[in-house]
Amino acid sequence: MTLRNNFHKKCFNKGDIRPFVVEGHQVGLIKSDVLKQLVKYPEVFCIRDCEQTKQGLVELNPAFRDYNERTEQLEKVLRDLRSNGLFPALQGWRDEYFEVKSEHRALLKMERAATPLFGVRKYGVDINGYVRHPTQGLCIWLQQRSNTKETWPGKWDNMVGGGLSVGFGIKETAIKEAAEEASIPKDLVKNLVSAGCVSFYFESRQGLFPNTEYVFDLELPLDFIPHNADGEVQAFELLPAKECVERLFTPDFKTTSAPVVIDFLIRHGHITADDVVDFTQIVELLHVPLQSLYTYKSRMEHAQKQNKKILCSEDKNCNCAKPLENGGIKSRHN
């Protein structure tokens, strides 16, 4: 399957990618083309080698005091980069924010269009709308994206999908998108079933896409026909599972939506281990451990412990209390 090869290659090809660190937490990945531009803003980005891990990293100036200052300082740079016209990603500027978080804390918000440049993990929701047809069996509703959309215009896509935005819950986002994109009424959307998530890593001219999609299944009655309410969809089509698999592997299908449909077909018994040789690998690739790309903090702490041990064994009077990692940043900014 082309999917396996595409994702496999792209997932493990990290090349010269540096962690993007905010307040000690790795929140992104920076490629060399972006790095080249960020060095021009030394008051905002500190580009250095970590003293503990010896690894190159890009850090948002830790002198910024809070969520708002970090957001504003970063946004100034983004607007500047946008006006320079160097990055196609920024031409899709949406005036829509994405919240950048550490494990449990919001650190700043960033214009959505800029997130691929910073390799920020993105989260979205997708709804697999399906029908159990009396003669055709399992059938799946697909949408065709509007030709005027900034990303993937005209491509076939899941019935409903959208990014998570600041202030909205996951199921809440799914319900909102179901109404906007496919006019699904409340009495039907109440049957939404949360069904897990798929995670994949994708690289393009626009940047890096370490994406996680929360997936929902929605069984629909035979006589329901979705229609678009927000102008972002030009058509809907109901396809038997088998035809859906065929369309999935054409260039007319949005690449980053294919994993969601494949996951659906696997969970519902339409792609099985007895039929597909690489079944196990495909399932593993639908759930790439993206967390393993964002481990700067734990690697740093590990290196710190190791270095402490070495120092202690060298210096018998060491009391192990002095901090070893103070960032070494002041010297670059003073």
Add this chain to the structure above:
Amino acid sequence: MTLRNNFHKKCFNKGDIRPFVVEGHQVGLIKSDVLKQLVKYPEVFCIRDCEQTKQGLVELNPAFRDYNERTEQLEKVLRDLRSNGLFPALQGWRDEYFEVKSEHRALLKMERAATPLFGVRKYGVDINGYVRHPTQGLCIWLQQRSNTKETWPGKWDNMVGGGLSVGFGIKETAIKEAAEEASIPKDLVKNLVSAGCVSFYFESRQGLFPNTEYVFDLELPLDFIPHNADGEVQAFELLPAKECVERLFTPDFKTTSAPVVIDFLIRHGHITADDVVDFTQIVELLHVPLQSLYTYKSRMEHAQKQNKKILCSEDKNCNCAKPLENGGIKSRHN
């Protein structure tokens, strides 16, 4: 969740583990305690550093001609190790074979009880038997393993589960186990739905468990009660989803079966991203990319290419035709 911590730690702690290579394909992982014993059989195992990757590896003697010779030679060693009584795993000898394969080819068969010592990827099937109860909602059938079973005696487990054996298909195994373990009749088992697989990596006193379980869902009528036919189960119990989650995290539940139940509860909307903070990481950990532990062949080929490039740049007359990896084994066996 304890699950996350347990699996996460164990999955990334590879320590001093060597690839086990048969006919150029990595089929297993050898820990140092096993290595110490294998060095005593130099006519069967070649323990060396790969010339290309410089990594230590354990290779089954490549002079063995075919499937049968490899099987017989390995089995002699296993019987010898068993009689020495060094490995608890071998005390559970079953006279049941597991087929060791490269990506698309069977290489040898190995006594099932020995597979954890060689870190061979194991494959099994599991059936989530469930009921949609009119008042209690989704309920799940669990089995309690017989007290006389060699592994996990007396523990709670999925309704039906079993290892894949030589000559049986995946769904075929599920149907066979459904009849043996829970007496599920043909007219019910025809509703089996293939629902994907979970992959996890687990280490214990018995050895290494890089396991993949193919999962099936089976909705059962309210009035059906499973009963055991092969003496391997001492009880069955139907639990509402919520109580099932609680039991899962007690020591009474078979650790290696918990991922299957968690995957089921996630796919059916009973563990959701809005409720559980680490949801994405849990889903990723249910699908550990085990393939990344068995990459000796591709790393070797990559190193070979790199070395060729270096040699070519050093020697301008090089025609790049001579093989660089011939195993260097003869010298050890002649």
